[in-house]
Amino acid sequence: THTQRVFSGVQPTGGLTLGNYLGAVKRFVELQERDWETIYCVVDLHAVTVTWPGREKMAAATRELAAAFIACGLDPKRSILFNQSQVPAHTQLAWVFNCVARLGWANRMTQFKDKAGKNAEKASIGLYTYPALMAADILAYQATHVPVGEDQKQHLEFARDIAAKFNLDFDALDFFPLPEPLIEGAATRVMSLRDGTKKMSKSDPSDMSRINLTDDADTIARKIRKAKTDPEPLPETLEGLEERPEARNLVNIYAALAEVTPGAVMAEHGGQPFSAFKPALADLAVEKLSHIGTKMSELMADPAEIDRILGDGADRAAAIAEPVLDKTYELLGF
Numbered sequence: 001t002h003t004q005r006v007f008s009g010v011q012p013t014g015g016l017t018l019g020n021y022l023g024a025v026k027r028f029v030e031l032q033e034r035d036w037e038t039i040y041c042v043v044d045l046h047a048v049t050v051t052w053p054g055r056e057k058m059a060a061a062t063r064e065l066a067a068a069f070i071a072c073g074l075d076p077k078r079s080i081l082f083n084q085s086q087v088p089a090h091t092q093l094a095w096v097f098n099c100v101a102r103l104g105w106a107n108r109m110t111q112f113k114d115k116a117g118k119n120a121e122k123a124s125i126g127l128y129t130y131p132a133l134m135a136a137d138i139l140a141y142q143a144t145h146v147p148v149g150e151d152q153k154q155h156l157e158f159a160r161d162i163a164a165k166f167n168l169d170f171d172a173l174d175f176f177p178l179p180e181p182l183i184e185g186a187a188t189r190v191m192s193l194r195d196g197t198k199k200m201s202k203s204d205p206s207d208m209s210r211i212n213l214t215d216d217a218d219t220i221a222r223k224i225r226k227a228k229t230d231p232e233p234l235p236e237t238l239e240g241l242e243e244r245p246e247a248r249n250l251v252n253i254y255a256a257l258a259e260v261t262p263g264a265v266m267a268e269h270g271g272q273p274f275s276a277f278k279p280a281l282a283d284l285a286v287e288k289l290s291h292i293g294t295k296m297s298e299l300m301a302d303p304a305e306i307d308r309i310l311g312d313g314a315d316r317a318a319a320i321a322e323p324v325l326d327k328t329y330e331l332l333g334f
């Protein structure tokens with residue numbers, strides 16, 4: 001029996017999208033309001049698995065992501081907010097997990113295939129073992145719940161497999177909980193505004209495909225007005241959206257931002273042409289998002305304060321993770 005503890009991380013790879021916000025950060029803030037311990041991490045070690053952006057950009061991206069978390073409502077007093085590289089227990093535990101996880105498990109990871117591309121021989125070994133480090137991120141805190149988007153479901157299963165195998169192999173009973181994914185709400189997979197079959201991502205070359213949390217009100221509204229859709233008006237009910245991924249995506253975004261169900265959005269807007277629905281969505285998005293960018297700029301003006309917050313978070317995180325690592329080593333006979 002473990003206390004209910006939430007852990008999640010986001011990579012500081014420059015800029016957060018509406019997908020990261022609705023699929024992850026907005027949920028982080030909601031969980032903070034409940035009576036659970038919440039730990040949120042800027043996973044900077046993960047961010048160098050594909051490319052290293054250079055020292056200055058790396059540091060700036062970490063601070064920018066911390067600022068984004070706070071601007072979205074994360075309270076560093078009520079949650080622990082820190083960056084991964086400051087707590088060595090993550091990588092120490094990851095080594096143990098690299099020795100628990102099997103090659104066959106890693107070979108099944110679809111994100112590695114996506115990110116490595118055609119020439120997997122050229123991918124870093126870090127990208128390949130990324131899921132073991134992610135398991136360590138979560139299990140170093142014996143976290144029981146992990147809010148993520150759909151795309152992380154497979155990695156969470158990997159972490160559960162590691163926890164179960166570790167507990168069995170090292171006679172550890174239920175030392176590591178099997179972390180539960182929290183994949184809920186209307187926007188667990190926000191799609192590109194240019195292509196309803198691709199997920200919205202900060203790595204998409206087209207800036208029109210995504211809304212960035214740093215976009216100003218005019219940019220947010222323009223991107224929604226220009227979002228790709230089919231020529232038909234919205235159907236009367238949800239069922240009519242099944243074969244219409246772009247329309248479905250805009251309805252889901254509306255629902256998540258308004259904190260209502262997609263059914264409720266259809267009850268209000270069903271039958272409308274996009275010339276009416278898009279402006280309604282643009283107004284809602286501007287209302288809910290544009291203050292985040294403003295708040296981020298304010299926070300970014302004081303980098304020393306962000307570093308102080310992250311340093312304090314790292315101390316509190318280490319106070320939980322180090323005893324877990326000690327016990328892990330003890331179980332292995334180290």
Ligand code: ADP
Binds near residue numbers: 148190
């Ligand atoms: P990215 O996928 O943009 O590179 P990360 O891998 O750091 O970013 O993901 C951070 C969090 O945001 C994860 O919980 C992930 O599931 C979520 N997320 C990313 N993109 C989307 C999306 N398009 N829709 C919903 N959630 C998403």
Ligand code: NA
Binds near residue numbers: 009010011152
């Ligand atoms: Na991630």
